[in-house]
Amino acid sequence: MDIPFIDLKTQYKRLQAEIRSHIDKVFEHGQFIMGPEVFELERRLAEFAGVKRAVTCSSGTDALLMTLMAQNVGRGDAVFTSPFTFFATAEVISLLGATPVFVDIDSRTFNISPIELEKKIDLVKKDNNLKPACVIPVDLFGLPADYDNINSVAKDNGLFVLEDAAQSFGAEYKGRKTGSLGDAAALSFFPAKPLGCYGDGGAVLTDDGDLAGELESIRVHGQSGGKYSNRRIGLNARLDTIQAAALLPKLEIFPDELIERRRVADSYSNGLEGYVETPLVPDQYQSAWAQYSIMSDSRNQIRAALKAGGVPTAVYYPAPLHLQQAFSGLGHKKGDFPISESIAGKIFSLPMSPYLTGDQQDKIIHIIKRSVE
């Protein structure tokens, strides 16, 4: 039998009774929009990450968008981010009329380089066309970016730090949880993320009560208290109560699943060391292991051998964002971000889930070793 790339079925079997009884309660009380489960989830998420407030919303993309809206990011603003990320990270910047300014990544962590960030901010300042407003570090594959250095560069330059924690909820950086590492953080509950629901969902985490209040307004059409009084332009971006109900029991077992994800990652690394480039987790970092991604110049050969053995793989991401047609208006060309481009050419991800068995992993490791020997 084929090994699933992401195993949601085994988790469902484990939690079936709890998930069903939580969702049944929603059918009974009938508050499908902003029901009590939404607020309970927000309390639990904030508590988990060690922040004051969580504001749930309809997706990780909307979590990013709403936070930039609350910061009044728009035309003339430069928002710095990684070109090696999912499209949504930069899409929301352009959607608001602001300009994504890409910054190349660190070759070992795949996350935005604080040194390159500082250089890029200086260039934008010298150019005098755009106002540096915000930086969106991405915690790629579940590994936190280098927040001490990013926050210090951001502080020196008056930038708001929006952590894209869509892949990293549950990870840690120097004893602190992701979601608490910048001024605000965007989470995604897309089903394949480490903490996923059964549809789209997301949240913003922050210690800033005023920001949380603004986000609560934005997610309901910019409402100000009364139903038919609107203080600003907003969105319809609420999390469904049914999704919150499904997330509550999943959050209960999430710490246990994170331990299992680490077990899976460690045994991949032990088995594959010396055959491919295995992922680095720097000292005092913990990854949430959204993906286990390796690099090899023999990528096509290894992927073909795995596919023939019933093992799916995926490439995150085959092209950095500066080379996407949608961003061609920014005027970038091949060679502008050499580290991102080089990594895009040799990276790929293996099946990852807390429920991957030792036997399944042995099989995967065996196929990879044999195909590069």
Ligand SMILES: *Cc1c(COP(=O)(O)O)cnc(C)c1O
């Ligand atoms: C998944 C993801 C998003 C978007 O989340 P959605 O819930 O799918 O909208 C944003 N950024 C990164 C890095 C992601 O992986």
